[in-house]
Amino acid sequence: MKIMWKNFLFSISVIFTVTTVSLVILYFVMPIYYEYTKLNTVEREFNKITDDLDKKPLEEIKGRIDKQLFEGQEAITLILSDLDGKIVHPYLGEGSNSLNIRLGDQGETKILDSSDVMNVELSELDRGKELTSTIKDNRGIEYLLTGLYSLQPISDASAVLLQIYPFLLVIDFLIGGIAAYFYSRFSTKRIKQISMATNQMLSLDHTIKCEIKGKDELALLAQDINQLDQTLLTTIDALKAEVAKVEGIERSKAEFMRVTSHELKTPVASLMGIIDGMIYNVGKFKDREHYLAVCKEILQQQADMIQNVLTVSKLDMFSLEETNQEVFSLREVIEDKLKTYRLLAEINQVELVIHLEECLIEGNKDEIGKVVNNLLSNAFRYTKANGQIDLFLDQHTLVIENQAVKALSKAELSQIFEPFYRPDFSRNRETGGSGLGLFIVKQILDKQGWNFSFKELEGERMCFSIYFDTERIII
Template identity: 90%
Template structure:
């Protein structure tokens, strides 16, 4: 069953139940309440009359009783008698020492002649009651004031109510039903709108939102759905970006393996040709001592390349959180690497200028050591004879400059970090290396989330700069 009809049936049931109970309470409680209010009114008025007559002269008492008698406010009949029970008022002459009071069917008061005793005749009702109060005149004589009153029966009104109750119930049922129907439609309209918007959200359209009206629970529900939809869309976008990133990495890996296979295949083919020539003593390959040395050099180059390939594979396997992060002195790491390169600078007649400040950073010490080693190796490999290499370190930056054999063009700089890329002038493996050094440097620095740059300076110098993250520099 739809929620609208559930709300309708529930609302009309509540209205019908409340109306029925209210009418039943009215039927049983109204007579009691009527008698209670009338009795309180009569007691209050009798008390006021008593206060007005007290300490007045007998003539004033009679005059006030006459006025009160014919007012007819609460239909109270007042009788004033002395302490012996003799009626003082109403008084009709000496010959009539006593009288009778007759209460008619409609509650009116009639004074009639009687014998020596007071007779009160009740007609049509047995609810006549009396109240008495002791008063005294201005001379201190005590009198007894009696008030006779009758409460009109309310049974006729109750009977009439009982007759019209069915009509009242039908009218309440119709009015309540119409009101409950429109209320149910209005209350479920917003729920339908939220449901429609939620179904449209399945299309992952960023523009679709639940309309928020008011400040009630449905408005809060619409707001929560909008927040949930926004969170899901953000998560989906992040997953799509992550999937695209993973796909890019997989493509890069596939390309890397393809290039690696090519780079390994060519030297192996050359090595196989040299060995075959030595086996069959063909031409120049008869000089085995020389070509064994050549084979060893080729194998050493391949071993270095394989080691670099393994390094790249390890970098892909571990994230920044999984690597060993520690606080260490970058100055000490550089000084340790410089022991070898200082000797190399003397051999190659290169001027090495070093300025190191103390710098403590948080990261992977071994990987940063590889970065320093590769950068220094590249600087020495591509610095011209009698050239200069500058190494500068402060708390935020590491700079390595060199007077290059040839300054790289913008196109070459855009490709220099690709695996196995070597500029045209360095295609010789003896001078150009394996082409993985700067690729490994980029992979490590990207994983450490440190920015870097490689650019031309003054038309003759190349400069590589690393900018350390201030949050991971320990001062």
């Protein structure tokens, strides 16, 4: 069964039950409540009359009693008698010894004789009752004031109410049914809107929202669905970006392996040719001592290249969070690397200008050492004879400048960080290296999250700058 009809049946059942119980309670409680309220009203009225007549002259008392008979708010018949029970007022008249008193609307009459003692038993009358009180006139003489009253029976009204109960129930059933039907449609309409919106959200459309107004639970549910949808869409976009990133890395790895294979294939082919020439004593290859040294040099170059390839692979395999992070002095790392390059500067007659400030950073010490070593190696490899290399370090920047043999063009600078790339003027591995130095530098700096730049300055000077992450600098 649909929730609309469930709500409808439940609502109309509640309305019908509440109405029936209310009418039953009304039938039994109304007569009791009516008698209770009327008695309280009569007692208050009688007490007010008693207070008004007390300590007044007898004639004034009689006059007020007459007046009360006609103007009283309640149907109370007042009888004034002395303490011996003789009726003082109303006056019976000469030759009359009885008083006819009509109580209520039932037509019942109580005859009081002038000699009767006013101990009247009104239980014989239909719902007739009396109230008594003692008052004094202005001379201090005490009198007995009796108030006779009658209550209108409500049994007839209850019987009439019982007769119209079926009609009231039918009317209540119709009105309640109509109200329950429209309420059920209204309440389930918003649920249907939420259901339609959630089905449309399956298309992953960012523009679809649950437009449910109000501050009730359904409106809060719609807001939660919107937030959940937004979170899912954000997560899906992040996953798509991550997948695209992983695909890019895989493509880069594949391209790197292809280039690596090409770089290794040529030296290996050359090495195989030299060895074959020495084995068969062909031409110049008879000088085995010389060409054994050449083979060793080629093998050493390939060993260095393989080591660089392994370094690159290790950088791809481990993220920044998985490497050993520590706080260390970058100045000490640079000074340790400079021990070799100071001697190299004297041999190559290169002027080495150094200005190092203390700089404590957080990162992987070994990887940063490789960066410093590769940058210094490139600077010495491409600095012209009798040139100058400047090394500057402060708390925020590391700068390495050198007077280059030839400044790089914009096209060369755009490719300089690609694996195995060497400028046209340094195609020889003896002078141009393996072509992996700056590629490794870029991989490490990207992992550390540090910005860097490599640009040409005036006077054919090349400048490599590293800008440290200020949040990871320990002052």
